[in-house]
Amino acid sequence: MVLVVATIIFPHAKSSEVAKKNMELIRKYPTDPSIGKVLIIGVRATLEGMKVFAVGEAKKGKVEDFMSRLVKLYQEYTDLEGYRYEIELYFDVTEAYKVLGMEAPSQE
Numbered sequence: 001m002v003l004v005v006a007t008i009i010f011p012h013a014k015s016s017e018v019a020k021k022n023m024e025l026i027r028k029y030p031t032d033p034s035i036g037k038v039l040i041i042g043v044r045a046t047l048e049g050m051k052v053f054a055v056g057e058a059k060k061g062k063v064e065d066f067m068s069r070l071v072k073l074y075q076e077y078t079d080l081e082g083y084r085y086e087i088e089l090y091f092d093v094t095e096a097y098k099v100l101g102m103e104a105p106s107q108e
Helices: 012-028 063-075 093-099
Strands: 002-010 036-046 049-058 084-091
Touching: 002 012, 002 036, 002 063, 012 049, 049 063, 063 084, 084 093
Parallel strands: none
Antiparallel strands: 002 049, 002 084, 036 049
16 A cells, blocks of 8 residues: 655644635535545644644555646635645655565564
């Protein structure tokens, strides 16, 4: 499995605007369980603005589709001054060990 981790930062003063836009975009880009799912979304206030941390799981063979949808969604916010985001991809530990030709230790 591939984990998709997004970090979003925007000014405190844009919080209401971002929230309203988010409600619009949820309808425009509904969740597509055939390509993956959102695992967690966290929000906190920082000294540099509001910070959103989101982790999703792309289904096997669907990373490109998952990323494409995510980038389209996040690009919709870029007209908001100060909005910025970063997207990172991570192997889960089982996949990382497979790359090394090893079996991951039990996580239990």
